[in-house]
Amino acid sequence: MEILLVNGQDALIEANHRALAYGDGLFETCLVSHRTIHFLAAHLQRLMDGAKKLLLPFDDAQKLSLKQDVVHLTSHINEPHVLKIMLLRKAPGRGYDFNPKVQGLDVVIQLNPYQKPDWCQGAKVVESSIPVSENAYLAGIKHLNRLDSVLARQEARSEGAHDALMLTSKRRVIESSMANVFLKVQGQWFTPILDTAGVNGIIRQHLLSAFSSQILEQHIDQATLAQVESAFLTNSLMGIIPIIELNQRKLELCSNLTQFTHSLRLLRD
Amino acid sequence: MEILLVNGQDALIEANHRALAYGDGLFETCLVSHRTIHFLAAHLQRLMDGAKKLLLPFDDAQKLSLKQDVVHLTSHINEPHVLKIMLLRKAPGRGYDFNPKVQGLDVVIQLNPYQKPDWCQGAKVVESSIPVSENAYLAGIKHLNRLDSVLARQEARSEGAHDALMLTSKRRVIESSMANVFLKVQGQWFTPILDTAGVNGIIRQHLLSAFSSQILEQHIDQATLAQVESAFLTNSLMGIIPIIELNQRKLELCSNLTQFTHSLRLLRD
Numbered sequence: 040m041e042i043l044l045v046n047g048q049d050a051l052i053e054a055n056h057r058a059l060a061y062g063d064g065l066f067e068t069c070l071v072s073h074r075t076i077h078f079l080a081a082h083l084q085r086l087m088d089g090a091k092k093l094l095l096p097f098d099d100a101q102k103l104s105l106k107q108d109v110v111h112l113t114s115h116i117n118e119p120h121v122l123k124i125m126l127l128r129k130a131p132g133r134g135y136d137f138n139p140k141v142q143g144l145d146v147v148i149q150l151n152p153y154q155k156p157d158w159c160q161g162a163k164v165v166e167s168s169i170p171v172s173e174n175a176y177l178a179g180i181k182h183l184n185r186l187d188s189v190l191a192r193q194e195a196r197s198e199g200a201h202d203a204l205m206l207t208s209k210r211r212v213i214e215s216s217m218a219n220v221f222l223k224v225q226g227q228w229f230t231p232i233l234d235t236a237g238v239n240g241i242i243r244q245h246l247l248s249a250f251s252s253q254i255l256e257q258h259i260d261q262a263t264l265a266q267v268e269s270a271f272l273t274n275s276l277m278g279i280i281p282i283i284e285l286n287q288r289k290l291e292l293c294s295n296l297t298q299f300t301h302s303l304r305l306l307r308d
Numbered sequence: 309m310e311i312l313l314v315n316g317q318d319a320l321i322e323a324n325h326r327a328l329a330y331g332d333g334l335f336e337t338c339l340v341s342h343r344t345i346h347f348l349a350a351h352l353q354r355l356m357d358g359a360k361k362l363l364l365p366f367d368d369a370q371k372l373s374l375k376q377d378v379v380h381l382t383s384h385i386n387e388p389h390v391l392k393i394m395l396l397r398k399a400p401g402r403g404y405d406f407n408p409k410v411q412g413l414d415v416v417i418q419l420n421p422y423q424k425p426d427w428c429q430g431a432k433v434v435e436s437s438i439p440v441s442e443n444a445y446l447a448g449i450k451h452l453n454r455l456d457s458v459l460a461r462q463e464a465r466s467e468g469a470h471d472a473l474m475l476t477s478k479r480r481v482i483e484s485s486m487a488n489v490f491l492k493v494q495g496q497w498f499t500p501i502l503d504t505a506g507v508n509g510i511i512r513q514h515l516l517s518a519f520s521s522q523i524l525e526q527h528i529d530q531a532t533l534a535q536v537e538s539a540f541l542t543n544s545l546m547g548i549i550p551i552i553e554l555n556q557r558k559l560e561l562c563s564n565l566t567q568f569t570h571s572l573r574l575l576r577d
Contacts, residue, residue, distance in 0.1 A: 044323075051320040051321065051322060052323050052328065053312075053319060054319050055418055059328045059394075059396075059452070060394070060454070061452065062453050063458050134486070135454065135458045136458075136465055139462070139466075147323045149323070149324055172453065173441065174440070174441040176437075177456070183328070184453035185404065186332060186362070186452075187446070190445070193405060193407075
């Protein structure tokens, strides 16, 4: 089943839309299967958090209305699909400026069949030469400014890797081009603090909450990567993806991964 | 005269276009008047530089073709207009990845009447609380990831200022929300080095080239702002905009501005 809707109707937007001109909006990518949108409440909450940062007019009533729309749309979907939601700022005039009191929202909803790639069983990951884009104000939210991920993803594939880790200008690890990252060093699990860059992923949020005594948020320097024993990536579509090779070095598979993955299954069922 | 074209025809794009999803593209905003696109060669060159960085398929032949199109389109325009050009990556599939060998380009051309705002005569400028987005790989080019400028611009206006200076995480001045900045300190003119962030503006390029003995590129710390004697902003539409007030402190008008502005007029006529 394929669906592409703008405000429930046309699948087209004006070429002078400010969301295209500046990436002025937010998005979510949700896994749908067994007539369920997995982690829907968390996805909607991240949209709320993002809307607050971007001063987008998306309140509780609109959240509820959006929830009802997407639940209805996916209520007969059994096979895995990806549901993408975009909130685009609509405002009169040209140029960067907008008036928070005179603006609207275009909601784009897209539904497509989804199949996990084979490498979800075990990913080869390298460091990217493309730095992550840093902005402390925008860190954590899932906005439409994603050129760093686009370029890092392409680079990873062109080098024969499945994904690439993106680092800050201070050479701190943040995330991969499309996922959060968890690293085990000297028996302890860590995930990077996302204070200057990165997306606070839904699976990341879940693991940090469910395993708060086992996983620490911490700054992770490039040099630490040589000491990593086990590692995995997380995103909403793929769940937990073991990293089997990091910078051409083989990693161990850790028994914790079964436990972490099991916690996702429990939530989804 | 108002024109909005996508590849010479429709003014609409698909809502699942990757340029909307990720800001995966470039743009230029050019001043048109007296049947002339001002600094057209420099604008096209910046598109070429950007396309190289983003691995967009935009070569010399396409540049020439685009040039002919926009020159033709504006050949009867006398009154000031703004010509906006966007190059959008078109590639199959969903997700961040693209294959440089299997991609195309959508070209958006937009032409609208333009009137300089009154504050071009003298701008009140404050520091923004929104940091500039930093990415050393993307610094200098004019890509579509502009959320930092959107938010800084809105903040400036809401505070009663005309524009806001955006700083890095290291508290270095980079640019304003919509212009480059030039600052005079102890009799010497400076403009920030754009090695981690910012757009290398066309007027900035011209001034650095034409007045290489008078203007230095340098890192400019926040603390320096208190010592600034005179300052101005530059962008392609407004030219040179004197800053009359910086962080609520009145600045001198410097006689150099006449000389700098005169050099733009010579080029435009």
